[in-house]
Amino acid sequence: MATLKDVARLAGVSVKTVSNVVNGYSFVKPDNRRRVEEALAATGYRPNLGARNLRRGRTGFIALVLPELSIPYFAELAGLVIAAAQEHEWNVLIEQTFGTLAGERSALEALGPHLVDAAIVSPEAVSDFQLEVPAVLLGEHEVDVPISRVGIDNVLAASTAVRHLISLGRRRIAAIGAHPQRGTAALRLEGYRAALEVEGLEFDPSLVVPALNYHRADGAAAMNSLLDMKNPPDAVFCFNDLLAVGAMRAAAERFVRVPQDLAVVGFDNNEESAYSSPSLTSIAPDKGAIARAAVDLLHRRVGVEEAGVENVQTPFSLQVRESTAP
DSSP states (O other): OOOHHHHHHHHTSOHHHHHHHHTTOSOSOHHHHHHHHHHHHHHTOOOOHHHHHHHHTOOSEEEEEESOTTSHHHHHHHHHHHHHHHTTTOEEEEEEOTTOHHHHHHHHHTOOTTTOSEEEEOOSSOOOOOOSSOEEEESOOOOSSOOEEEEOOHHHHHHHHHHHHHHTTOOSEEEEEEOSSOHHHHHHHHHHHHHHHHTTOOOOGGGEEEOSSOSHHHHHHHHHHHHTSSSOOSEEEESSHHHHHHHHHHHHHTTOOTTTTOEEEEESOOHHHHHSSSOOEEEEEOHHHHHHHHHHHHHHHTTOSSOOOOEEEOOEEEEOOTTTOO
16 A cells, blocks of 8 residues: 655655645645655545544544434435534444433444544433533424534424415314424424414314324324324325325225325425325435534534534425325
């Protein structure tokens, strides 16, 4: 394998100049930089990232702690975090907690500077923890530690979804996904209620159906319970796309037409939502912006003794598809 000396010899410069180019330093003469880059390409030189990280006192890894990779939102987000981390020469270790208190505590207690430089955490159960490395939270789960976080305005997003349904003339709108431990669920329920109030519709608690998990089967079971009502809903807002896909399946099995008889909106805008039948209207968080913001926050904090708490709010949009289209 080519070494820095090989590159320097071919480029006709010092080893230090080659090192400066490889490490991205700006104070290199343009002509020298060009010659080094040509020599790097010609020799096929690859930097020894392990040795570089050792000199910097870093591991070269960050942790990504997520509830469940079988949920497409988290799987898609993981891929985007990996891409963003590569820009900072970080590899990503992914830990799956299943959203349980024991799983989250076990994952967080294992993280230390011997293993990772920093961590991105999406908690659902744990509220009090100590980390020896810089960390960023995803979402709105309440924790008792001062920590930066990245997310969207879930109240406004949910309100946007429900007001879209109201704009279609729907008046009996159900909500699927209430959960006592999920901070995002509480905020989405708040947005659901706010939209009803703004539009002059009465809140009916019988139309709010909880979901222990956010899988397709949970959405189907919740939809069946709503369709068993004497006066079933004419629209439903689901707190994630998998719940919505399950709800639409249950409706189809009972010959309830979507969107003619029942309009459906999901949340997360997973790839599946564009290919379901009918395709699913969904709230679309900018997942790329979430991943980049979280990684950038970590990058600014690594090696910093005291960094202030930052809350970064990323954009979202409503992606209208066939499940609500007239």
